[in-house]
Amino acid sequence: MRIRDILRRKGSTVATVRPDATVRELLAALAEHNIGAVVVSPDGAAIAGIASERDVVRRLHRHGADLLDRPVSEIMTAEVRTAAPDAAVEDLRRTMTEHHIRHVPVLEDGRLIGIVSIGDVVKSSIDELESEREHLVGYIQRAP
Template sequence: MRIREILRRKGDAVATVRPETTVRQLLAVLAEHNIGAAVVSPDGTSITGIVSERDVVRRLHEHGADLLDRPVAEIMTAEVRSCGPGDDVEDLRRTMTERRFRHVPVVEDARLVGIVSIGDVVKSAIDELESEREHLVDYIQRAP
């Protein structure tokens, strides 16, 4: 299965925030969209970084409530691992598991075209297993 199939099912909407967005504003975006991360982008198509709930929690522990009024550029991950729509989902699952990250932006022609979470990847694996099970059951029931 390819990443484009996941995007086809879930959609290509990506929550982005500008680098100067405050952490407080970021939290509002995450809550509004019920998501765990946002891509940091000055224009909605290029990627400057990614910022997650984990980033906020870890920095809150270090800096306290003053963190809420700081820009997300101070806490984002600047080295962002991305994938393309044609990439294999199984390869991405392995990479996400090994490197311990939960959100991967999808980029095509140097433009942000979607985002995939570990939940999306797991759901696609479960869907594939369910489809295989149905085919096997159908095959067994048709056997003489």
């Protein structure tokens, strides 16, 4: 299975915030879309970073409530691992596990076209296993 297959099922909508948005605005976007991370982008296509609930919690612990009025660029992860739509989901699963990453933006020709979460990867694995099980059961039931 390819990352493109996951995007085809879930859609390509990606929530973004500008680097100069406040952490308060970031939290509003996370809550509005019921998601765990947003891509930080100056224009909705290029990636400046990624900001997650974890980023907020860790910085809040260190800096207190004053953090809420600071720009997202101060808390985002600037070094973002990305994936291509034609990459294998198996490779993405390995990358996410090895690097403890929960969200990976998908780029095509340098432009943001989607985002894949660890939940999307797990769901695709379950779907594949279910399909294989159905094929095996059908094969066994047809056997003489």
